[in-house]
Amino acid sequence: MAGKKKLNKMRRREAKIGYAFISVWLVGLVFLFLRPLGMAFYYAFQEMSITTEGMTYKFIGLENFIYKFRDDIYFFDSTVWPGLSKFVIEVPICVIFSLFIAIVLNQKFKGRTFARALFFLPVIITSGIAIQVLRSYGLDTSMETENTYLFASNGVANILSSAGLPMAVVDVFTQISNRIFDIVWMSGIQIILYLSGLQGIPAAEYEAAQIEGATAWECFWKITWVRISPITLVVVVYSLIDSFTNVSNVMIKFIYEEYSLRGNLGGSSALGLSYCLVAFLIIIVVYAVTAKHVFYVNEA
């Protein structure tokens, strides 16, 4: 009985110290994160205008959520859908590409350090503000815009379609090859994550597999792919978040401009929040589906 009491006391002490360590963050979370988030919810239902005496609010119900869909019938097709569906193409390509590059960069060859430094370069120029400014001026000619590609490959499309492949398949290929610039520039962090994961796989497993006569192909699927699956989960979630919140996302751009150019604070908040909610739901679904296939060594 006395022992149990002591244990309880220790538990309480531990909890107290734990709370003490996170207390600073907790205050910040409530006042500097949850409160602005709550305010954004409040704004979403108001018509706001800035006057000389400060803000004026007028409750208008769900108007902020629907006005754009009602006024602009192409809004969903032109902005919401591209913003939300970007990940369907981007994330799988990004995952496959970064894993492939990480495996290549993990091999021993001359100039590896240089190659690694090269592929991580996008990590330090992440904001896109530099790239965005360059794009608006065109890197090559002054005519480049968001929708033209830096490395457009019409040749690939021609070869594939003349080889008799259906247009849909050709489209997928050209989509990928046209976006090679974006894909490479998106994958910096993912490559780092995968590379760190690859180095955590014990070499003994490969040796054992080789002695048993496994081919490189089998080694990849039976060892690398299984061992790396927890990292894949992190990479998938990171790529999803990046795809949804990147400045180059049309929806994010619209949300920002709705406030900064057109001064519609309520509309910006409402569309932003509902977009965020949908994105969050997608992330949860993808996470749940991926997490099912993840293999943890310690729990096996």
Added chain:
Amino acid sequence: MENVIADRKKAWAGKIPKVSFKKKKLYKLGNYVWAVCRFLLIFGLGFVILYPLLQILSKVFMPTIQYQDLSVIWIPKSLTFDNIKNALDYLKFWSSLANTLILGLSCAAIQIIVCAMTGYGFARFRFPLREPLFLLVILTIIVPTQIIFLPSFVQYRFFDFFGISRILGLITGKNYTEFATNLIDTRWSFWIPSLFGVGLRSGIFIYLFRQCFRNIPKELEEAAKIDGCGSVSTFVRIMLPNAKSSILTVFLFSLVWHWNEYTLTRTFFPQNYQPLAVRLKLAVDGMVNDIATRTNLPFQMGVTYASVLLFILPVLIIYIFTQRWFVEGVESSGIKG
């Protein structure tokens, strides 16, 4: 695992068929082919990555008159520093560089301390609601800044010191804004969130530190406890020195991300303390709207290329010297899902 290999080796001893000379040669050939493919792949993708940089370098030192000269593609016929000089003026380079460095370095330092503390709390202590609270850490990463920067702006414009101003307002019957402080156009608008662990991408740093502290053996702490160390001194004396590489990684990422931040810096620094990212965009927009330069496209391009070069050059230099830490730090923090 080693035992298993040894056993297997023994079991196979003498049974492994001798690989024929021809097969060996084929294997070697395959290696060569792969090496060539690998080189081509890395070279090609490296070109894609470096292309903007090469383009900038080529155009920056080229007199703008040669931009439309079809006989000049990469290598300029003569060199000039006019573009750089103009860009230095447009960016107000030295003052904005100082602004960027002060902001990035101070915020990085603050974030290291606060995020390490929070990460340690989450990694080593059991307390009620720990998991839900950690989910909130993840939530701070997921919610894009574009959603909350507006309310944040209002909050920092009339900063009420966590509600104290409002209470004072209630007591005295005046509007709370009389007791509030304007933090916009001061660095406090970045320092305060950093100080309370909700600064720029603080969530990611808390996550990194938590993983890192989890991987440090518990025995170290227990030994310290037996020797009479309190929780705080265990953290400062034992845990922090063992998390050196994570600290460096967080420092570098924080610096680089503050360097690149545009939405928040643009909002919180409308006039003063503007960092390079904001001045870069302002310079470009300024040229487009200025009557004197509006129609002079080559001039605009020259200044833009030079400005972008000046903007990324400092981080590029930092990166060249520290690039291995970007990987090693992530490795040692051992992200395991």
